[in-house]
Amino acid sequence: MNRLDALRGTTPPKPHDARAIAALAANPGCARRALLDGAGIDKDATARHLGFPAPFGQSPFAITRGNAFEALVKADGCAELLRMLRELLELPVAEVAYHDVENVGAHLRHAHTRALFDRAARDEHDSGTIYDHPLLGLEIAGHVAYLEPDVVAFQLGGRFHIVEIKSFAVIDGQADPAAVAAAARQAAVYVLALRRMLRELGHDPLRVAHDVVLVCPENFANRPVATLVDVRRQLAVLERQLSRMTGLDRLVEGLPEELTFDLLPGEDGLPTRPAAELADALRRTTARYAPDCLSTCDLCFFCRDEARQEGACDLLGRQVRDELGGVASVEEALGLADGTRAPAEGQEEIARLLRNAERLRRECLA
Amino acid sequence: MSLLTSLARLRALEEGIAQPIATVRHCHLSERPMVLIPLRMSGEAAAPLAAMLGTRRDDPRLLVVTQPRNRDLRFAWTADLAAELLPYIGSFLAGTETVERKNADPYERVLDAPQILVPNQAGIAFVRLLGRSTRFRRADGPYPVPETVPLLGRWLTYFGERAAHPGSSLMTAATEELGRHWASGQSGLEDANLAALMAWITTGPSDDAEDPLVWPPAGPATDPGFDAEVLATAIEAGAAERITEALRGQLEPTWRLMWQAVDLLRGLPEGASVEQRWEQDRGSFSAMAAHIAEGAPPQARRDGAVAAASRLARMERAQAAYEVQRAYDDPLVMAEYRLTGEAFAGEVVETEPEHSEGEGRSRKLRPLVVVKTDDPVRLAPGTALGTPQRRAQGAQLVEARDGLVTVKITKGMGRGKTPAPGSVPEVGERVCYTSLTDDFQGSPALPEAEATPWTHGGPPREYTPSDEDALEEWS
Amino acid sequence: MRRGGGGDGLRLVTVREQAHQALTLLGVPAQPRLIAAVREAFFGGGLRGAQLTSLRRDEERSFASSPYGRPYYLCAALTDRLSPARGLLAVSTWPLEQRMVGPLSPRVHFLTCAVAVAERMTAGHGVDAGPDSGAARLLARMARNIPGGADLDIGPPDPARVIEAARAELAVHAERDTRDRAELAGRAAAQLGDRARLFGAATLSTIGDRAATGPPAI
Known part of the structure; x- marks a missing residue:
């Protein structure tokens, strides 16, 4: 390299x-x-x-709004997030343990995240449920890129779920498809990074769910709503590109x-x-x-x-x-x-079509 | 996009100016259009920031939310918008005509209808969302709003939905209409920028169109740089006047472009079927007005299964009819079908006007016409044909060989023994025949809403807006 | 509690006093936005969450220059690493274990706050508890995030029901949380000096470092 x-x-x-x-x-x-x-x-x-x-460029208003929405989802011990995970994924009531990985200094956060997830994957009895801002690493062509998902949730059937908090609205059950697609591509990067981390630690990488939890404001209020998004396709594309x-x-x-x-x-x-x-x-x-x-x-x-x-x-x-x-x-x-250029081999058909198109345009615009 | 349009784009690129892809105008253009340029607060779904609107180019109205986070000011803004738009909409309700219908009561149809012009598709989407966010509000109860606000919400919802109806001109986006008539030398993605597309059509491409300092975006999204450097500081300072003037500066260039776009489109002669489609628009608008007058509830949040299926079927039929009508109205659009062999045009070289089929009482006139064409004909003998030159007639392809096509006229010849003068093309006349026809199958047989099968959720409960709708948070 | 509570005395109450009143009502460490919401609901508005962001630093400075010079300080809640927990304010006069944040504590804090808010509403205390009051809105927001706390968001929440629901969930977490916090408090008492005990230790180690010598202590 x-x-x-x-x-x-x-x-x-x-x-x-x-x-x-x-x-x-x-x-x-x-x-x-x-x-x-x-x-x-x-x-x-x-x-x-x-x-x-x-x-x-991103408008400062959009950034402020994004931060405020994330804060709301995580406020009061992730009260809103827990409600959604309980409703959406039937998270047991006892599962509320919260780890604020961001409490740890930046230079140690990645190591801390590894240790936390290793412990969780070992099924130690008091492993956490919600990990706020863990720091994952993903090697891209010899360089490690550090990635910070909004939340990783664990203890949903023994699997890790990436939680992605976005401030675009879901209105009457529909969101901007381009925004959802971008969020899914981004979440797939986190899924991949977390899977690779588990594999390095000797755990089954498939314990990271390919369904990510997308949290968005519903309708025109600030109230968050969660949806499961399957990112298998995005994962496949990403892995192909990274291997390339x-x-x-x-x-x-x-x-x-x-x-x-x-x-x-x-x-x-x-x-x-x-x-x-x-x-x-x-x-x-x-x-x-x-x-x-x-x-x-x-x-x-x-x-x-x-x-x-x-x-x-x-x-x-x-x-x-x-x-x-x-x-x-x-x-x-x-x-x-x-017709000023002779078609090369294999171009005969497109040349014929183009000549015809040109003749028709001239005729109609004469 | 067809190869013909692709070729036009290539030519535009070579010549440095957009190329026509239509010879007539395919949209209705009102004498008194309402130009509306909305701006949205960045990061919010449907929070308005400003709008410039009006029916006269020298008299734009500017509406601004001087503190976008204040919900009361947003509703006040919407009430101001209603004060502009509702009288405009209402002004078309006075003059009506009575339309007789087969198997149904006659109804009143307005003689003319409103037309809202926005810069781009995103503007249409924003108008629809604004309608969604206001139509359930109530003038009484815990979070009261002026009563014009929910009424405006219903109209905006209507215009937003109607904009998705192919061929409708009640609300339309300038970039869409311009792009239907001119091919620029850039990609379709870049055509969504009104300033860039207008530059291609009028003076030639200019990178200035992408410089937000020269041409601010045509909305509803604002320029992030403007947000950061101008708007944020003005909002922070609570300087209403500064905010208003800054937003005026962002909107005025687009306002001028919009009216230039109107001029450009007006410069094209109107296509023959435009009036018919506008008539449908007038009918649709009248029905909506009657609906509101009868006190019907606001549009539901979501269509039921049957309503959704019938809407889809309606849109598909409208799309097919729109495509055929455009081809019949415009030789340059028809050329696309000639290129693919679904139509041909040329000179009549031989006719047999009194050719007939059958004997005695069932003897019918079936004139034969031979057309010499340079077009590649890919139609099988027996194919039913129509022609823009004689729209009431039907014909059939008899034979196509060596650039000579024999056509038999099978419909619209009347009962006489000899053809009426002019009903059969003369030798030397230029004609065009196509397998595209405007008679479509009727609507698919869909059950009444009350008979919606359980697989589609069963009969929908009749929609009545709930308190929850009215109380929906609007932060 | 009643001094400065609403009415004429309001303007004389400093930001730190306002925060202190709200925290005393809640009885657990809380984020500025919740403190502001409680102030608005029960003592009249005027306090913004943003006013509290630098409070902890100011308090620490004051403590450093003259330790225990004030009857109370608004100080930090401490994490399992004995570092200050992000964005939480606590009261220095509380027992140490009340200021500790174990893994379950954020949830326990939330439920405890919901009970405190609901109790304060039932107790009256001159609170306007109409369906559109700040208190009712605050309780409604809390109630919908507690299983069995609210009926599908319809109507104003019933304080008694919120208390019952919150206590039911608290019962699930209480034992382990109390144990975790007692253990942390023991460590804090043993390892930290006065100032760090109130405002937290600088972060130094990760649980990974400790994992080498045995299971982490939490």
Whole structure:
């Protein structure tokens, strides 16, 4: 993995959070992203330095609201959470033991979490029921990412359940599907991390349930409601992507020896690397831009700009790409449509369709 | 998206300007539309922050919640919104016409109906949620609200639901309508940004459209940077005036864009079937108004099984009819079907107007028309055909070979021995035939609500809003 | 208890006194937001949870400069690691075991608070217990999180019923919780100096460290 560290150079590694790990599975075919994430490169800082800052941001109101809702769910000894777990999962009344893992200093929290869960999995009689903010670790391409689920609940049939607290509303039994999907992807990261921890400790990893408990406000009030969400599919995607990340060696081998994405931070931590040089270095790796990247990847504007300069059909979205059946560049597709370009082998059918489409458009717009 | 649209997008990308994908306007456009741009408080499901609205471009009304966490101010805002929208809606109820119906009593239909224009789909979703959060409130009891608030909630719910009805123009999103008429050189995802789409259509693509400092988002979500740097500090300081002016600054650019979008759409001639769909909108709106006047309860939280199934069936039929009508109204839409071989167009090269079938009394006129076409015809002999040129006629494909298609006119020829003048295309005329037709199977046989099978939950209890609905927390 | 309770004297009562009154009513360590809710319900409003966030630090500073200079301090509740429990306030004059937080204590605290609030409502004490009063709202919120404490959220909660339901669940946890806290109190008395006994020890070890030498002591 030394080559990966060389790609990052002197810039400190950026730890992954669950959201970032979940996003790894969003565009598995992108070699540029796989390399940057594998090397622990701060994509946000990279994008900003390149002059293409990511279009993401979270409103302080949304953050405040999220924190307030989590506090409410956990207030009074997790009274609301216990009610929901009793209703949803038939948690026995005696099971109320609460461990605030966040009471432990940050540097010890991971070890403390391991010890607590080891004890719980051994079924020691006084193991806890609710673990508040435990700290899990997950190895991503040689680097350990530390992850902090909102709550892990135990003692529901001897299994661990990830509890994910989100402040988007469930209205009349329905929530924004995109928000639920994102929460499920994120929770799957916690499930995986906890399963790996149990396996390392010599326990059955399947004692972590693939059903996660999603807690959201119901309707327009603050009152929390819990739902079980099956994350098996998200887990499968995630595991596939992570196993691919361990195959980064092959991707690295294809790169020039001296290649690095180092930002060369100065004493003030600000990048000193000439932006144009960094952009050139990045262009040595292959990206697979799709409009979906605009909501998942910090580098999206840089890659979109590159796709524009290349005149790639990818700019228009997967649907157009599929429609064009493998014709990758705008110029090529239009050449086939105009008849100024002869179809290559295998392109006869799409060329015929494009010529026909062009004829029809001209006729109708004449 | 069809290949034709994909090609238009490629062309837009090459030429740096959006390309038309329609030759007529497929939506109704009111003389007096209500443009409504709502903004939501970040992190909340349906907490309003502001709205700019009005029927005249030089006279926008700005409504602001100057302390979004204050529930009373939010209801006051909703009452203000009602004071704008309810009179607008009510102004269409005066003029009506009597519509006779087969097997049913005649009913009164408004001569014109309101039309609410919002910037994007998310705006429609927000309006629906705002309706959901207010329609159960009560003017009496523990948490009283002005009585216009629940009434507005019912109307917003109605408009929100009707917006999902294919081809309806009672409430529609600017980005959706623009995207139906122009193909930009960006992805559909990026088309949801009104400023970006408008730039593609008018002047060519501009990265400014994505810069919230140049073009603030068209709502309902606000720019997180604006929230952090402007709104949060103004709210903290309790500076109502500052908040109002800041939100005006966020809304005004979109207000101008909305009216530009109206101009662009107005510049297109109206499609032939638009009026028919608007008539259905007027009927639907009239029924809702009558429903409210009769004192019916607010819409239920959820449809029962039968209501849900019949709604789904209605939407599917509306979708199919909308697609066919657009193709009949617009040669550029029909071209999509010509490309896939479900339609063909060309010049009439030969006719046999007095061709007939049967003998004696059952002898019928069945004129034959031969069309020369460059289109790839993929229709089997015997396929029933329709034509935009003579919508009342039905025809059948007899034979298609070597770019020559023989068509037999089978319906709409009358009882005469010779065809009426103009009823059979002349040699040299350009015609188009398609297997798409607008006569669909009737509605599926669904049981009455009282006979809902147990597999679908049994007969639903009649919906009466409960105290719990009215007392629902609204924090 | 009645001094400064509502009415004219309210403005003269300091934040720490207000918190002290609420904590005395509850009898167990509590979070600022609950303290504020109790104040609002029984002593008149005015106290915000945010005003209490720095209170513990101020109290510790005061204690450090002149130990036991005040009749009481608003101090920390202590975790099984004898560190200050996050976000909980307690009263220094309480017996040590009353300020200890074992694994079951958060639940026991909650149930105990529910009983205290319900008892205070039945006792009257000039409390406006109408269905829309702060006290009724507070009790309703608590009641719905206690098995058998409320009827499907309809109508205002019945204090007697809440007391009965809370006591029923308390009976399940009480023995072990009392044992846990007594054991912790013993450790705190043996290991901590005056100041740490009130405001908690710095966190140093994890139970993992101790696991090497035997089962953890809790």
